Amino acid sequence: MTPESTSPGPTNPEPAVTLSGAQLSRGGRTLWSGLDLAVRPGEFVAVLGPNGSGKTSLLNVLLGRVPLDAGSATITGAPVRVGNPRIGYIPQQQPVDPGVPLRGVDLVGLGVDGHRWGVGLRHRSRRDARIAAAIAQVGAERFASTRLGSLSGGEQQRLRVAQALAGDPALLLCDEPLLSLDLANQQLVANLIERRRREHDTAVLFVTHEINPILPLVDRVLYLVDGRFRIGPPEQVMTSTVLSELYHTDVDVLRVRGRLIVVGTGDAVDALGSVGGHHPGPEQR
Ligand SMILES: Nc1ncnc2c1ncn2[C@@H]1O[C@H](COP(=O)(O)OP(=O)(O)OP(=O)(O)O)[C@@H](O)[C@H]1O
Numbered sequence: 001m002t003p004e005s006t007s008p009g010p011t012n013p014e015p016a017v018t019l020s021g022a023q024l025s026r027g028g029r030t031l032w033s034g035l036d037l038a039v040r041p042g043e044f045v046a047v048l049g050p051n052g053s054g055k056t057s058l059l060n061v062l063l064g065r066v067p068l069d070a071g072s073a074t075i076t077g078a079p080v081r082v083g084n085p086r087i088g089y090i091p092q093q094q095p096v097d098p099g100v101p102l103r104g105v106d107l108v109g110l111g112v113d114g115h116r117w118g119v120g121l122r123h124r125s126r127r128d129a130r131i132a133a134a135i136a137q138v139g140a141e142r143f144a145s146t147r148l149g150s151l152s153g154g155e156q157q158r159l160r161v162a163q164a165l166a167g168d169p170a171l172l173l174c175d176e177p178l179l180s181l182d183l184a185n186q187q188l189v190a191n192l193i194e195r196r197r198r199e200h201d202t203a204v205l206f207v208t209h210e211i212n213p214i215l216p217l218v219d220r221v222l223y224l225v226d227g228r229f230r231i232g233p234p235e236q237v238m239t240s241t242v243l244s245e246l247y248h249t250d251v252d253v254l255r256v257r258g259r260l261i262v263v264g265t266g267d268a269v270d271a272l273g274s275v276g277g278h279h280p281g282p283e284q285r
Contacts, residue, residue, distance in 0.1 A: 013041050014077045016171045016203030017062060021071035024057055030227050031057055033070065037222065037231060041170065042201040044194075044217050046208055046234075049224035055207040056092070058224075059173045062205070063089060076170050088169030088202075090160050090177045090193075098149030104159040105144045108134050111166030134166035135159075138192050154185035161192050172196065174206045178213055186213045193217075211238070212259045238262075 015038040023033035031054030039045055047055045060066040061073055064082040073080045075087060088111070096102070112130050135144045138158040143151055148159070157177060164172060172193060178186040194217050196202050206214060211221070211234070221237040223230045225246040230237050238260050243251040247264065254261040 015039055015074075016041050016043070016076055017205065018074045019071065020073075022061070022068050022073060023070035024054060024061060024066070025069050026054070026057055032224055032227060032229055035071070035229060039171075039203045039205065041203055042197055043219045044197055044204045044206065044214075045220050045222055046206050046211055046214060046218045047222045047224070048208065048211060049229075050226075053224040053226065055224060056175055059089075059175055059205065059207060062171075062173060063087065085167050086170040088164030088167055088172045090157075090164045090172070090174040092175045093153060093157065093160075093177075093179055096148040096151075096156065098147065100147070100149050102148050103145055104140060104148060104151070104155075104162075105131060105135065107148060107159050108144070108162045108166050111163035130166060134162040137165060138162045154181050154188070157181060157185065157189055158192070161189060165192075165196055168200075169202055172202055172204045172206075174204065176207055176209065178208065178210070183213075190214050190217065215258075215260065234260075 017037065017039040019035050019037045022035040022037075024031045037045075047058060049055055057066060061068055062075060062080055064080045064084065075084055078084075108131050109127070111134065112127055135141055138161050140155065140158045140162060143155050144159065148156055151159070161177070164174075174193060177189055177193070181189060190213055193204060193206070197204050197217075206218075208214065211218065215234060218234050220232060221230075221234050223237050223243075223246060228246050230242055230246060236242070238253055240251060240253045243253060243262065249264065252263045254263065
């Protein structure tokens with residue numbers, strides 16, 4: 001597959017992300033190779049795959065933290081680099097020690113001037129206004145001045161979203177942002193990301209093990225398995241045929257009340273881990 005977009009223009013804008021012939025090996029293993037992908041502005045791409053398939057490593061490549069072994073990667077037309085202000089990043093949730101003196105408002109502040117360490121915005125009032133706007137965007141005014149370690153996982157995650165949005169990103173990289181959130185907070189965080197995408201044409205690369213909470217939002221899926229991958233709309237990739245090919249074993253994909261249930265057999269049960277929503281939901285338990 002080759003990146004779909006050619007020369008940028010009003011009807012063919014610069015892709016938010018391009019990967020061309022991208023290859024990455026870690027620990028002596030090729031995670032993926034020959035990866036071609038162009039993500040257009042405003043596109044929502046879910047990145048799925050079992051543990052260790054290279055999803056987080058892909059985000060690290062786009063963040064400029066890990067070099068490709070072959071091929072190239074660009075962000076809004078420019079080569080990847082560390083500290084790219086066009087990128088908003090929501091990392092995997094880490095527990096925050098209650099003793100850490102960082103407040104929500106400080107975390108969001110890093111999103112405003114994090115790419116300009118030691119310089120900051122010229123006018124403090126403008127910086128404060130941007131922080132306040134980002135906090136308001138996620139409805140976190142009530143707890144923004146509280147220490148992060150004293151906040152619930154859902155409250156912390158809202159502030160991480162605010163931090164990622166504060167820099168006005170063209171691309172949002174989200175690493176399992178719904179992990180360990182209850183259903184209401186999953187919905188809330190997914191809606192915040194979706195609103196950003198819709199209102200600002202921000203492209204979204206969303207790493208997840210559970211596609212169901214975001215299924216209505218997803219334009220395309222990038223599914224990585226043991227060095228193999230498929231890219232396409234969910235209805236073309238999340239099928240028994242495609243997943244059986246990727247896993248080299250029988251995998252059934254069922255649609256139950258708008259949810260995708262992935263059922264593997266033999267090794268696939270282990271290989272699938274928590275992939276793609278095969279967990280029994282409350283209604284199946
Ligand atoms: N710095 C590193 N050095 C060596 N190997 C690494 C490094 N970082 C990651 N890896 C290996 O690369 C592989 C892919 O890791 P990665 O974190 O990208 O997977 P993932 O698909 O995000 O997994 P998970 O679903 O468990 O988060 C793993 O086998 C991991 O051990």
